[in-house]
Amino acid sequence: MSNPDEKQPNEPLFRDGGGFTRRQFVQTSAAMAAVPLIISPFGGQVFGADELPPIKIGLVGCGGRGTGAAMQALHADDGVVLHALADVFAPKIERTQKNLSDGLWPKEEETDEDEDEKKEKPEKPIHPRCQVPDSRKFVGFDAYQKLLASGVDVVLLATPPGFRPWHLAAAINAGKHVFCEKPMATDGPGVRSVLESAKLAREKKLSLVSGFCWRYHTAKRATIAEIENGRIGDLRAIYTTYNTGPLHRNDRKEGWSDWEFQLRNWQHFDHLSGDHLVEQAVHSLDKMMWVMNGVLPEKVTGVGGRIAREGESSGNIYDHFGLTYEFPNGVRGFHMSRQIPNCANDNSDLFIGARGTAYMDWDHHKITGESEWTFDGKSNDMYQQEHDELFASIRAGKPMNDGDWMAYSTLAAIMGRMAAYTGRTVTWQEALESEEALMPGPDQWQWGSLATNPVPVPGKAKMS
Ligand SMILES: NC(=O)c1ccc[n+]([C@@H]2O[C@H](COP(=O)([O-])OP(=O)(O)OC[C@H]3O[C@@H](n4cnc5c(N)ncnc54)[C@H](O)[C@@H]3O)[C@@H](O)[C@H]2O)c1
Numbered sequence: 001m002s003n004p005d006e007k008q009p010n011e012p013l014f015r016d017g018g019g020f021t022r023r024q025f026v027q028t029s030a031a032m033a034a035v036p037l038i039i040s041p042f043g044g045q046v047f048g049a050d051e052l053p054p055i056k057i058g059l060v061g062c063g064g065r066g067t068g069a070a071m072q073a074l075h076a077d078d079g080v081v082l083h084a085l086a087d088v089f090a091p092k093i094e095r096t097q098k099n100l101s102d103g104l105w106p107k108e109e110e111t112d113e114d115e116d117e118k119k120e121k122p123e124k125p126i127h128p129r130c131q132v133p134d135s136r137k138f139v140g141f142d143a144y145q146k147l148l149a150s151g152v153d154v155v156l157l158a159t160p161p162g163f164r165p166w167h168l169a170a171a172i173n174a175g176k177h178v179f180c181e182k183p184m185a186t187d188g189p190g191v192r193s194v195l196e197s198a199k200l201a202r203e204k205k206l207s208l209v210s211g212f213c214w215r216y217h218t219a220k221r222a223t224i225a226e227i228e229n230g231r232i233g234d235l236r237a238i239y240t241t242y243n244t245g246p247l248h249r250n251d252r253k254e255g256w257s258d259w260e261f262q263l264r265n266w267q268h269f270d271h272l273s274g275d276h277l278v279e280q281a282v283h284s285l286d287k288m289m290w291v292m293n294g295v296l297p298e299k300v301t302g303v304g305g306r307i308a309r310e311g312e313s314s315g316n317i318y319d320h321f322g323l324t325y326e327f328p329n330g331v332r333g334f335h336m337s338r339q340i341p342n343c344a345n346d347n348s349d350l351f352i353g354a355r356g357t358a359y360m361d362w363d364h365h366k367i368t369g370e371s372e373w374t375f376d377g378k379s380n381d382m383y384q385q386e387h388d389e390l391f392a393s394i395r396a397g398k399p400m401n402d403g404d405w406m407a408y409s410t411l412a413a414i415m416g417r418m419a420a421y422t423g424r425t426v427t428w429q430e431a432l433e434s435e436e437a438l439m440p441g442p443d444q445w446q447w448g449s450l451a452t453n454p455v456p457v458p459g460k461a462k463m464s
Pocket of ligand 1: 065086087088144
């Protein structure tokens with residue numbers, strides 16, 4: 001269902017993230033182990049009961065998240081083999097290869113918490129499954145096309161999101177299963193392209209899993225299920241925050257073209273990241289959309305600006321947003337996000353109902369009111385869960401498709417940005433039909449100059 005106008009208020013467009021649980025995966029694997037021969041999901045090749053048919057993965061975008069995703073894919077299924085790597089910068093490929101071979105999590109993602117997780121992870125000898133020959137390491141803007149032609153079965157898309165609609169379309173057209181990081185696009189035309197790719201993936205029976213990782217977090221799933229089962233009564237309002245510090249940046253070096261400078265600071269430029277609302281705080285808006293269960297916001301009004309970001313390498317994005325989403329059934333969704341140093345940080349979600357309030361942050365999940373509840377189950381590694389479910393779905397021949405909701409959550413963030421940039425109230429339909437293309441197309445993907453948009457001034461900036 002791609003036209004939101006066709007649905008009635010309160011009617012769910014799609015179900016929860018769905019897919020397989022780890023338990024189902026283990027059951028599937030056990031069932032497979034019980035039969036003497038296994039047929040590869042990719043062609044008729046037959047394997048013995050003790051060997052899993054290989055699933056060849058290719059990573060496009062060898063940065064922090066992409067390397068982590070490749071590691072999780074390798075841990076999800078003992079038959080996963082890293083087949084090819086692609087990036088615009090050759091050293092990034094080598095660093096990913098080394099980090100995976102050494103079994104290390106990439107430096108960017110290392111925190112105290114990750115250190116703990118790393119110690120808990122069972123040692124698995126993944127290095128024999130992640131040796132990519134030089135002939136399958138592809139460099140450049142067209143590296144993704146070479147990777148798609150190299151014989152991969154599954155593609156992990158983890159570049160800056162501006163490229164995502166094209167990379168996703170090419171991957172689905174080439175018949176590949178996909179894990180793609182959030183957000184899915186940085187503008188309305190990109191979202192429409194992602195919806196088309198999602199539809200094609202369904203037709204081709206390909207799995208398409210998103211990096212909206214909170215949908216794969218057991219504690220968040222349990223909390224949202226409690227809300228859906230009525231524990232807080234009718235939902236009245238949602239309040240989400242994503243207030244953090246500033247982003248890392250790289251000053252321009254001699255010899256860097258505009259493209260290189262922007263790619264090395266991609267989070268700071270609207271065409272590549274969509275602004276921090278779309279790139280980072282989209283997680284909070286995705287949770288708003290998740291609890292609304294497919295009921296789409298009619299419109300959004302908001303404020304935003306750029307008060308603390310300075311210098312060329314901080315690009316053209318804002319550093320704070322405040323938004324009010326209006327849903328057709330009277331529910332209001334409020335969101336605040338900020339990336340300014342030395343301020344109060346917060347990343348939490350509040351769901352206010354007629355009979356109670358649900359609260360979630362990284363570690364806490366509880367409901368207060370008439371019927372109290374606290375999550376006391378075991379929390380999981382949501383990044384690993386995404387891949388456990390993806391590869392179990394491929395093994396079982398039961399494709400998962402996050403496509404529609406991942407595109408709509410991205411659009412919710414894009415429409416919030418449009419409202420803040422212009423100062424206007426922006427409707428869902430306007431955002432969905434917008435012709436404003438921030439990201440240049442493949443004909444302009446070449447090292448050289450690239451002009452950027454000025455920082456928008458509300459009341460003056462126009463929407464197209
Ligand atoms: N789900 C999460 O919690 C989470 C966390 C971090 C990042 N992300 C998302 O993952 C994506 C990547 O983020 P990151 O932190 O890994 O960034 P990063 O800068 O560490 O990595 C991006 C990589 O893509 C490469 N690249 C850029 N343009 C490319 C192109 N056209 N073709 C091939 N490679 C290209 C870069 O050289 C770099 O190696 C973003 O969409 C980001 O929002 C998600």
